[in-house]
Amino acid sequence: MTMNGSVSPVGFLGLGVMGQPMALNLARTGTPLVVWNRTAARCAPLRDLGADVAETPAEVFARARTVIVMLVDEAAIDAVLRRGTAEFPAFVAGRTLVVTSSITPEYSRALAAEVGAHGGTYVEAPVSGSRIPAEQGALVGMLAGDEAVVEALRPILQPVCRAVVYCGPVGHALLMKFAVNLFLNVMVAGLAEAAHFAGQQGLDLRQFQAVLDAGPMASGVSRLKVAKLVERDFSVQAAVSDALNSARMISETARASGTAAPLIDLTRALLAETVALGAPREDMIAVVRALEARTTAGGEGAPLQQLAEDRSG
Structure with a gap:
């Protein structure tokens, strides 16, 4: 699949044990993707399925209005999103940030507040399941944030999750x-x-x-x-x-x-x-x-x- 200016791709940051199979399921079902991973070799299977591979996280945010984050921990999220720098507001303004990483509710609430303050939308979206359910598209998504935004995300998450449960305000999904x-x-x-x-x-x-x-x-x-x-x-x-x-x-x-x-x-x-x-x-x-x-x-x-x-x- 070749992406063009008429279609805004979904961004995906983090292609580890869970992130790579999640992104692969999105690519296989026709979701236009632009992906980034610190270890570039993890991007190769996505490229083979037509996803675009970004050189930097900044390129992902420049091209995608919805960005899924599956990074290993809070420190990695802060580093990749460039929190505390002038880049962070530009990254998140006008974007929907869907954070699927395993983090604390306190960190998630603080990140949500910062994203909102800079004109972005934040969705907390941890998943239940390990590598095999991720490969099978059989994860269970637990989503928190603005309910209307969560509902709009359901079609995007369908290739990844067999079920998506709305859990209420940010913090409750985690x-x-x-x-x-x-x-x-x-x-x-x-x-x-x-x-x-x-x-x-x-x-x-x-x-x-x-x-x-x-x-x-x-x-x-x-x-x-x-x-x-x-x-x-x-x-x-x-x-x-x-x-x-x-x-x-x-x-x-x-x-x-x-x-x-x-x-x-x-x-x-x-x-x-x-x-x-x-x-x-x-x-x-x-x-x-x-x-x-x-x-x-x-x-x-x-x-x-x-x-x-x-x-x-």
Whole structure:
């Protein structure tokens, strides 16, 4: 698809584990795109599908009226948007900024106020789902901001999200994601602990998988993660370091609001131990490594990997 002056493309900043498949789904369904990523090689698949690749973020803002941001954290957003410089007002004036990154509600509200002060429109748009749902266009979008603007964005987000839920004022979409991710993080840690427990008792992990997959607790997440445990496949769908960052933000938000949330604190500790063991960019199910290390340190048995190898041999 060749873009021309008669069609304003959608801008897309950030083509990482989540951003690239999201942008690819937009390109495949005919959305005109102008994309930028710090590592230029990540742009190649988008170029192959007809998207224009910008040399700088400034070029994206110069050409697009709606810009989707999927950058790794708040520091990256500030740097790419040039907050605090004369470039920032020119970037956002007359644009709709759709921020899908995992950030704090406080940061999001402050950014929204600055965008509005310079004549732009801000939409908070975190998504629920990891790399595979992103590839399948099956994310769940949680949107906050002006409801009329959110409604106008639904057709743009349709190739990316199987559902879009309006959550209210800026801040509420991120708080909704925190609530959902609290469940996700604790569930994955619980699954890892259950599999580790099964392995330590000498049970066949494939039989554990069969029972869990057939039962009432099975879900898309459990089926994917238990398969990764059985195969010892820690290739990333959602990274440990990202899960730890999510757990940190949830824990701090709970503490600031006086909300009891002991399970996310325990999960946060296990994730931090997993990062310290050298697995920050493995899949979050690698939290089992922390359980294995605790077990080994306590002299209570061999790690899950050794047990699996012993059974397969």
